[in-house]
Amino acid sequence: MKLLITADIHMGRIPSVGELPGLTGVSAWKKVVDAAIEHDVDALILVGDVVDDDDLWFSVYGHILDGLDRLDEAGIRVFGVAGNHDSAVFARLSVDFPSLTILGRGGSWERVEFDGIELVGWSFPQSTVTGNPFDRFVKTDSSKLSLGLLHTDLGGGRSGYAPTRIDDFTNSGVDLWMLGHIHKPGKVDSAEVYYCGSPFGLDRNETGAHGAYLVTSENRIRWDRIERIELAPYRFESVTVELQNEENRDEVRRRITGELRELTREADRTLFIRLNLRGVVDQRLLGRDLLEGDERYIALFTLPNGTIYLDRVYDHETMPPLDLEEIARGSGPAALLAKKILDPDSMRRLAESYGELEKASYRAGAYQPLTASYGDEEEALKIAKEQALLVLQSLMNQVEGTR
CATH class of the missing domain: 1.10.225 (NK-Lysin)
Known part of the structure; x- marks a missing residue:
């Protein structure tokens, strides 16, 4: 049993890079579909916010159906839950495409058996939900290997996005939970709870590798492997440069480019770099003209598989020289x-x-x-x-x- 699991694709929203040819509001979806077929998975699992807004129906509908058709031809089932951004559009899609199964429509928990495992899910009934979905969760004694799906603000307190607590998941009796809503991927504490993250970083705050999870069970007794695979053709990164009281602007620029040049040794794809300048420097050297040009991103280095771009907007926590x-x-x-x-x-x-x-x-x-x-x-x-x-x-x- 092999599953590809992702969330927060936000179809219709173009990542704020502006420099990559061919990058559109549906590029991440196409890449996810490609990955599911390439890895020959049994099912693609979507954990909410696949579409950025319910009002984008016409602009994304055809692209979604194209992807679902390709998955159907490859024998790949599709399961999902709705998030706060696509609470209405997912329900409409499941009517038009029977191979797409949406769990928990209307804000009710639902369990579905698929090829010897049990999927457990809950969907947003509307864009805002202030109550904890686990208030109506019923634990069962099923012996089947289980996977839980939920779009939620874990630890969100009074959040309007289905707030939950970590204890809700650890006490649920479900073997593995995959979550949506937070765009940074990773495991939550020591529990078998993971945020999928967004498959493509959508803006400079979504740093690091982005992709999907490949989850495997050899015998449907336990989940044997939970692997992150990188899908985005670029990354947003933040790089700290320590300034050392450089005497003029050219010296500051040389310090910056010297640090960034180190990235070319290991970078395997396009990088969009946001600088964080620290250390000691004459504050007059950090004016608007420090990073020349009118474009938001400066193409600094060319790589075999991409380009290193420098964001002209930078942060700094520098100190003036001491007397x-x-x-x-x-x-x-x-x-x-x-x-x-x-x-x-x-x-x-x-x-x-x-x-x-x-x-x-x-x-x-x-x-x-x-x-x-x-x-x-x-x-x-x-x-x-x-x-x-x-x-x-x-x-x-x-x-x-x-x-």
């Missing part, structure tokens, strides 16, 4: 540290201590398999000063916080 001489004229720990930073002999002794610690770490048992690669004295001095400045900045922040 060491002014601080050293004061009193207290900050003044003492500033004096040491200004004293070449003190910094050299600190760098020597750092170098000894680095060598000792390579001699430690846990790191002996590593090839020792010690930095030179200049590198050690640079690191020592950077760390001392970070400590000094922290001290100054504490002083400011007490005023």
Whole structure:
């Protein structure tokens, strides 16, 4: 038994990248259908919000039916539950296409047997549900391997999107739960509960790999494998760059491109990078012109399988440079540290201590398999000063916080 499980496709909504040719509001759906056929699954499971809005009926209807026709020809059944975005459109689709089975229509729990397993599901009856669906859940003593499907705001408290608690799932008697609504995929705590995530990242907040889950049972006694497969041809990523008091804008740009160049070694698809600048820098260097151009994304590096794009909108948590001489004229720990930073002999002794610690770490048992690669004295001095400045900045922040 092999199932492909996904949610939150949001057909009709185009991912906010704007740079990939051929990317449309139905690209993710087509990729999901392709994956189901490629992996020769027994069923495709859809856990809500397949369509972005009930009003998009005409723009997505034909594409959905094309996909369902392809799945039917491949002998793949389709099961699902409705989410808050497509509470009405799914019910209409199941009337037109008998191979599509929607569980729990009208906000009632429903159990369906399929090829020796039991599917358990509940669908949104309308776009907003403030009650917990488990308030009406009835636990059974079925001996069949079970899979639960629910579009829900787990831990959502007073949410309007079918809020639930983790205990609802662990006490349900269902072997595995696959959820929709949250677009970040992954397991929830230690329970057998997973959020499918969106198959394609829809905006810059949906970082990391996106795809679907391939779930397998060899003998229908237990779920043997729960694997994530990546489907999206791109990723949104956030990259932090530490600035080190660069003197001009060109130096800042070189620091950024140097960090991003490292990504080209491992990237296997197009990346859309949002910068988070940290460290110390003259704030005047971070103006609107830091990342040139008028387009939202700058094509920075070309890869064998895509492009690295840099988002011209960036975040920063930087600090202005410290006036060491002014601080050293004061009193207290900050003044003492500033004096040491200004004293070449003190910094050299600190760098020597750092170098000894680095060598000792390579001699430690846990790191002996590593090839020792010690930095030179200049590198050690640079690191020592950077760390001392970070400590000094922290001290100054504490002083400011007490005023």
